[in-house]
Amino acid sequence: MAISAPSSTPIPLKWVGPLRITSTALGGTEEISVPLATYETPLWPSVGRGARVSTLVEGGIRAVVVDERMSRSILLEADDAATAFAAWQRIDGSREELQSVVSTTSRFARLIDLHVQIVGDLLFVRFELTTGDASGHNMVTLAADRLMDHILATVPGVRYGSISGNYCIDKKPSAVNGILGRGKNVVTEILIPREIVERRLRTTAAGVEKLNVRKNLLGSLLAGSIRSANAHYANMLLGFYLATGQDAANIVEGSQGITRAEDRDGDLYFSCTLPNVIVGSVGNGKGLPEVEEALTRLGCREDRAPGENGRRLAVLAAASVLCGELSLLAAQTNPGELMRSHVVLERGAARGDQVQGESD
Template identity: 75%
Template sequence: MNDMSYAAVPMQWVGPLRITGNIVDDSVDVPLATYETPLWPSVGRGARITTLTEKGVVATLIDERMTRSILLEADDAYTAHTTVTRLKAEFAQLQAVVAGSSRFAELIDLHHQITGNLLFLRFEFTTGDASGHNMATLASDHLMDHILETMPGVRYGSISGNYCTDKKATAVNGILGRGKNVVTELLIPRDVVENRLHTTARQVVELNIRKNLIGTLLAGGIRSANAHYANMLLAFYLATGQDAANIVEGSQGITHAEDRGGDLYFSCTLPNLIVGTVGNGKHASFVDENLTRLGCRAEREPGGNARRLAVLAAATVLCGELSLMAAQTNRGELMRAHTQFERPTSSNGIQR
């Protein structure tokens, strides 16, 4: 049980990506660990496009928070309601409880739902450079103890009530946020769209409406309208030591495109990027090397390295999303790419 080994996943560096915005102003290569080998040239094509535009990918970090919801059983709904009223009135005291549990965790908000006599409390924290899973759970443990000691008529239900929501596709994360919320934008000149992406702005906009918006609506998608965010996120997460299961909520994002007189405005909004540069999974040597090369081991204010990493992840997603959407405007291009980069070959180079 104590033996440690590593599963080998093929990894390549792709880039450079040109990124500007409120967190990053840099040109960087990014590591992608994946068995889906067409992802490397696809993201690479999107990355090249970013170097041919005036500002590259403009990435704006909108918000950041990690959440944990606890479940309490109250005597009745009225008791649950009065408990919430008291907790909100004593919010500063709750913040002091959290401060005593961690050097970096800070309680920034509280949301609730009452169902019958069940009280769901959703605590929201900032967690420095950590993704914050364990930090938020530890803080919630302390908050739970404080509530049970000071609030009559409520009892322990669970340390996690699924109103967080961790690694599940839900609406609440898109509405309230979980992790880093990053919006990426790219304005591509008409000639670059036509000569490098082999399509037009009108075609990409039309496909985005029909595929990502209407198609996802028909499929019953939850707070999501994109082609394949999960592909880039999984590859980026595995290469940087993240909890890969967080691509479930991480891939709930929205692609938006506009035809601006033949120029293509292309945007990806990712409200649930859960990444960190310290904590579990970051001790592996290859992860440390990758984070260092990404510039995420620098001396910055607390949280600065994690913010940079989230922006790099979001920009990577845009590159892959743009490339795939452009490809799908052309009949047969997607399959040709997969055939070229995925089908195994024999020793004499003939495809089997």
């Protein structure tokens, strides 16, 4: 089988903003634009409308990184269930020893937790590591490979099953990642005064709250969504991931998140919780000139302590999600607004017109 030389596929990209964001990951409050690469051209003015709202609110979007880790699970075969359980106890009691093994693979990798599941005579061990500014896929796989060798050499009665047992779980919908964590867990929130909700979003706080319950919560429940209640996180994450050199397939777990909207005496409290934002400011995909330019403009190539650039990038991604989610839900409270915007923007873009949309 022959593999052709690398080529490229052009994806339209625009910088949208600025967004006003307050976060310790940014060192305070910043106003900054973000890049979104997408074929869905209405996404830019939609996110832009949310960004404009953020600049009209004191402090803008407030973002908190509540956890960060990357996981890889190995699969071991045991002689029987009793042997698998004994191996579990042995592994769990050897965490300091396991960390010593991890430290030989990278100066940034650190084992922070492990979890085990037994199915018959099979043992699934999920290792969770911090990985500095990298998203960490390769880092945790290398660490898991060395940990596997160590376990096979020191724990009796177990054999190699697979370097990845899907209890990680990578690029597939699941409940476990939202519970245990995989990537950066970022919460973004904003409190929008009534006047801005009505004038800029052309809706009411009560309308957004009602739609969020009916669409994002009840609709997602009926659809059988897994730990996910949102309108379109995947759109903003994919655009941001492609523009900044991320592994785009990670929007599968990244888009599993929860939108909350509450009417507070006419003001709108709005939040987006994204437990699996998998991004890195270094690593594979970051050598392309366009990606380097994007990361530099975002301030994610500065000389900082390990992990700080990665957390900054995750906050910017999550804030972009909030802007797009807010704008879409506001549009969907009004009959016909969403479709009118798409028709005007997409047909106008096809003609090369300068069109105005939801961002105004």
